[in-house]
Amino acid sequence: MDKIQGNTLSRRTGNEPMTHHIPPPAVAVLKGSQLNNNKTKSVKALGASMFMNSNKAKELPHGGEFWGKPMSKLETLLYRTLLVILYISYGLFRYGQYQYNKMKLRILNVIYNPASTPQLIRQDVRKLEKIPKRIAAILEMKPVGFVGGGLKGLLNDGSEIVCWTVSAGIKHLMLYDYDGILQKNVSEFQTEIENKLTQYYGPGNVPNYAIKIPHSNKIYYNNHAEKTDDDENNKKAGKIAIEVSLLSNRDGRETIVDLTKTMADLCSNNELKLSDITLQLVDSELVHLVGKEPDLLLYFGPALDLQGFPPWQIRLTEFYWETDNNEVTYSVFIRGLKQYAGCKINVGK
Amino acid sequence: MFKAVLEVQIKWLFMLVKEIKHLVFRTIHNVKQHLTNFLFSLPIFVWFHKKTQLLLIKILSVAQVPEHVSFIMDGNRRYAKSRNLPLNKGHEAGGVTLLTLAYICKKIGVKCVSAYAFSIENFNRSKEEVDTLMELFSAKLDEFAKRAIDYRDPLYGSRLKVVGDHSLISKELRDKIYKVEQLTTDGSDFTFYVCFPYTARNDIYHTMYNFIANPEPEKEKSEELTIEKFTSQMYLREFSNKCDLLIRTSGHNRFSDYMLWQTHENGTIEFCNTFWPDFGFMGMYMIILKWSFFKTIQKFNEMNFSLKTIWYEGPNSKIQNRYTKLEELPEPPVHVSVLGERE
Numbered sequence: 001m002d003k004i005q006g007n008t009l010s011r012r013t014g015n016e017p018m019t020h021h022i023p024p025p026a027v028a029v030l031k032g033s034q035l036n037n038n039k040t041k042s043v044k045a046l047g048a049s050m051f052m053n054s055n056k057a058k059e060l061p062h063g064g065e066f067w068g069k070p071m072s073k074l075e076t077l078l079y080r081t082l083l084v085i086l087y088i089s090y091g092l093f094r095y096g097q098y099q100y101n102k103m104k105l106r107i108l109n110v111i112y113n114p115a116s117t118p119q120l121i122r123q124d125v126r127k128l129e130k131i132p133k134r135i136a137a138i139l140e141m142k143p144v145g146f147v148g149g150g151l152k153g154l155l156n157d158g159s160e161i162v163c164w165t166v167s168a169g170i171k172h173l174m175l176y177d178y179d180g181i182l183q184k185n186v187s188e189f190q191t192e193i194e195n196k197l198t199q200y201y202g203p204g205n206v207p208n209y210a211i212k213i214p215h216s217n218k219i220y221y222n223n224h225a226e227k228t229d230d231d232e233n234n235k236k237a238g239k240i241a242i243e244v245s246l247l248s249n250r251d252g253r254e255t256i257v258d259l260t261k262t263m264a265d266l267c268s269n270n271e272l273k274l275s276d277i278t279l280q281l282v283d284s285e286l287v288h289l290v291g292k293e294p295d296l297l298l299y300f301g302p303a304l305d306l307q308g309f310p311p312w313q314i315r316l317t318e319f320y321w322e323t324d325n326n327e328v329t330y331s332v333f334i335r336g337l338k339q340y341a342g343c344k345i346n347v348g349k
Numbered sequence: 350m351f352k353a354v355l356e357v358q359i360k361w362l363f364m365l366v367k368e369i370k371h372l373v374f375r376t377i378h379n380v381k382q383h384l385t386n387f388l389f390s391l392p393i394f395v396w397f398h399k400k401t402q403l404l405l406i407k408i409l410s411v412a413q414v415p416e417h418v419s420f421i422m423d424g425n426r427r428y429a430k431s432r433n434l435p436l437n438k439g440h441e442a443g444g445v446t447l448l449t450l451a452y453i454c455k456k457i458g459v460k461c462v463s464a465y466a467f468s469i470e471n472f473n474r475s476k477e478e479v480d481t482l483m484e485l486f487s488a489k490l491d492e493f494a495k496r497a498i499d500y501r502d503p504l505y506g507s508r509l510k511v512v513g514d515h516s517l518i519s520k521e522l523r524d525k526i527y528k529v530e531q532l533t534t535d536g537s538d539f540t541f542y543v544c545f546p547y548t549a550r551n552d553i554y555h556t557m558y559n560f561i562a563n564p565e566p567e568k569e570k571s572e573e574l575t576i577e578k579f580t581s582q583m584y585l586r587e588f589s590n591k592c593d594l595l596i597r598t599s600g601h602n603r604f605s606d607y608m609l610w611q612t613h614e615n616g617t618i619e620f621c622n623t624f625w626p627d628f629g630f631m632g633m634y635m636i637i638l639k640w641s642f643f644k645t646i647q648k649f650n651e652m653n654f655s656l657k658t659i660w661y662e663g664p665n666s667k668i669q670n671r672y673t674k675l676e677e678l679p680e681p682p683v684h685v686s687v688l689g690e691r692e
Contacts, residue, residue: 021614022615023615024615024616025617025643025644025646026617026640028643028647029643029646029647029650030643041646041649041650042646044649045646045649045650046645046646049413049645071411079407079411083408083409086408086638087645090638090642094639253579253580253614254576256553256557257575257576257579259557260556260557260560260561260579263557264560264561267561274561274562277561279550279554282553282554282557306612306613306614307614308614308615309613311549311609311610311613312550312553312609314604314609314613315549315550315606316603316605316606317603317604318602319602319603319618320602339602343601343602
């Protein structure tokens with residue numbers, strides 16, 4: 001089975017095509033409105049929707065009362081006017097909701113403030129009945145020039161999450177970002193984590209961590225573990241408090257297709273029997289290539305947008321996000337854990 | 350001592366408040382129930398209700414609507430329990446809801462609706478319940494087939510596809526599914542996928558297996574396999590690439606092994622707290638309206654669309670892309686240096 005992994009991995013070293021993620025409508029609009037004030041633009045858009053051609057054919061689908069009766073021009077105009085009215089009233093309602101949510105988030109951020117102290121985080125977590133074994137978070141780079149934007153902001157967000165996860169006592173963390181920026185800047189990310197952990201735990205006792213990049217099959221340990229040559233010492237220090245895997249869009253659909261290609265090649269060379277290919281085999285291969293299924297997935301955007309997170313890995317994953325939030329904050333993290341503690345999982349039953 | 354007494358008192362107070370809250374909610378719920386029952390017994394109200402729904406549907410049918418809507422029908426059993434009904438009543442009510450919503454989607458102009466009718470994991474349930482579900486499914490299949498070929502029916506002209514791992518179900522049921530699918534192959538406006546028994550992992554695995562088992566004859570090299578090709582061979586065929594809107598009822602925030610491939614790129618995912626049989630017209634309408642509202646703005650922002658262009662070039666004019674090539678820009682004026690040198 002090592003052969004499957006090896007071949008699939010070698011397949012993946014090629015150049016990555018630059019793709020552009022198109023977020024679902026709600027996310028795209030809400031994120032835009034938080035970055036630049038485009039309320040007027042939205043109102044304009046609604047007005048223009050009067051004239052926008054919908055992609056569908058003009059005619060309504062056949063069947064029922066509409067059968068064979070295409071809408072007349074006047075009728076269409078009437079319905080479009082009504083539609084705009086409907087849109088505007090919904091928009092007003094949504095605006096109110098948006099303000100309410102923002103207020104709520106501000107209050108929550110005051111209530112839940114870790115203040116770089118692991119004790120506080122542990123205290124919050126100890127109140128919960130159960131915590132997840134592994135969690136995942138979707139991060140994204142905000143445009144340069146905004147608060148928390150650019151590469152610096154992304155690294156900061158990532159390392160904050162690492163600190164919270166360590167303090168909460170969770171041992172596995174997956175960090176996903178669409179373009180794999182964290183993967184490309186591992187050394188910077190490592191420095192940033194080091195700095196953040198020092199802030200939390202003091203310079204003397206930074207917890208051990210490992211950064212794993214499943215895509216290129218590399219593992220980075222923190223500096224302390226490497227410095228000591230002594231085996232005994234290594235074992236003592238080698239107890240890793242957290243394992244961070246960095247994922248990107250490349251680990252999603254493409255990996256599954258790559259795996260299919262590899263298996264097909266091995267099959268045609270008679271190195272793998274067709275009857276050996278089972279769901280379990282595929283699952284174990286994907287676990288090796290990408291990682292195990294996370295129990296909880298946190299998203300720090302305004303509405304759930306999975307951005308191509310590896311599909312095989314989100315089977316039973318619990319999702320958590322805060323509506324209209326657009327910042328990586330501790331309150332989202334701890335409230336996500338709270339929701340997880342309260343949920344009941346019953347496979348199929 | 351005093352502290353302990355106080356604690357008991359406070360606890361008792363909390364219990365009281367909880368009890369009162371519960372009672373109030375109960376009463377409100379009952380009153381609402383009676384009121385709706387009363388209103389629906391009036392023919393004029395029924396007429397009015399129907400007309401309003403029709404108007405709302407027509408309004409949305411001129412808007413941007415999702416192409417593929419998918420449902421996770423969760424909460425049938427809890428619905429039955431909450432009303433002290435037998436379990437199969439809950440499932441039956443769920444089936445009715447599904448057909449109604451499919452019909453509304455079709456009218457709004459949605460091209461494809463899919464629903465998670467039965468998960469492979471559901472075979473873990475008691476045999477009795479599994480059998481009931483199978484029977485119910487078979488009955489619904491007949492009903493749908495009858496409606497899809499009856500030209501007076503709103504579901505006329507829809508194509509039914511039952512997808513999933515059919516090796517897990519009985520032969521009679523398989524034959525029946527085949528028959529019904531054959532009956533409705535003509536429908537092209539609207540496709541209705543029922544996932545039975547299905548899991549997304551099984552879907553991905555099944556596609557992988559098919560590619561490995563039947564390599565393409567003309568090109569032996571598997572290098573040709575692309576994501577698009579892979580996607581088009583999945584159970585949902587041309588609708589496998591994208592599910593615009595996934596709705597899950599009854600308050601769980603997870604997929605439970607459904608539509609992983611279809612939604613993980615950029616699908617909109619909505620979770621709502623009602624049980625599936627209670628999820629009605631208004632619930633779905635608001636979700637689609639919300640989607641359409643944001644989609645309109647997103648499209649507007651993408652297209653660089655302005656009222657001015659409509660005014661000058663008519664509503665059907667082609668919308669231009671914001672980006673142009675350097676070569677396509679108009680020529681700059683002549684270059685002259687300070688010394689007066691010209692090119």
